[in-house]
Amino acid sequence: MNKANSDYIEYRIIKEFPGYRVGTDGSVWSRLIHNGGKYRKVGRTWKLRKPSKGKYGHLIISLFKKGVRYDTGVHRLVLTQFVGACPEGMEGCHNDGNPSNCTLNNLRWGTPQSNYQDRYAHGTVIRGENHELSKLKKVDILDIRKRLSCRETKQSIANKYNVSRQSISNIEKGKTWSWFIGELLNA
Numbered sequence: 001m002n003k004a005n006s007d008y009i010e011y012r013i014i015k016e017f018p019g020y021r022v023g024t025d026g027s028v029w030s031r032l033i034h035n036g037g038k039y040r041k042v043g044r045t046w047k048l049r050k051p052s053k054g055k056y057g058h059l060i061i062s063l064f065k066k067g068v069r070y071d072t073g074v075h076r077l078v079l080t081q082f083v084g085a086c087p088e089g090m091e092g093c094h095n096d097g098n099p100s101n102c103t104l105n106n107l108r109w110g111t112p113q114s115n116y117q118d119r120y121a122h123g124t125v126i127r128g129e130n131h132e133l134s135k136l137k138k139v140d141i142l143d144i145r146k147r148l149s150c151r152e153t154k155q156s157i158a159n160k161y162n163v164s165r166q167s168i169s170n171i172e173k174g175k176t177w178s179w180f181i182g183e184l185l186n187a
Helices: 074-082 112-122 138-149 154-161 165-173 178-186
Strands: 011-013 020-023 028-034 040-049 059-065 068-073 091-094 107-110
Touching: 020 074, 028 059, 059 074, 068 074, 074 091, 074 107, 091 112, 107 112, 138 154, 138 165, 138 178, 154 165
Parallel strands: none
Antiparallel strands: 011 020, 020 028, 028 040, 059 068, 091 107
């Protein structure tokens, strides 16, 4: 097959896990056959494995070695096999912001900060009212800031919104929701 063709998929054997291979398209394959015991033997036919989705949308695959199960991210497998081991202090980054797109041309090793900046650029950062634990919404932050400017006590504002006085203080000081306050100031 011609490597210039964008449909070309290269496969690499996963040395750490005999009987498995991974493709540049993010596919993971196995030749393992369950032999009825704790261990599996290596057969001849490659079978496509179906990954599961992790909490944040990353594809997770279970690999077995000597009867022990290991769960790993598909993006990490692709990067490790085709680019090399993860450099210290780096992590797997998805160029398009889609954590389930594990094609080699969409992945790179990057710093946690560059990965976080990617999430901002792609609009996939979970913050503010989109966070599952958030008690406040943007409209609440506007009201809180208005109440603070009118010198209402932090405790009375906290009571109104069922949050701690410290949460109100953090909003006032820009320690929390600063990204939203910045959006307001720049609008």
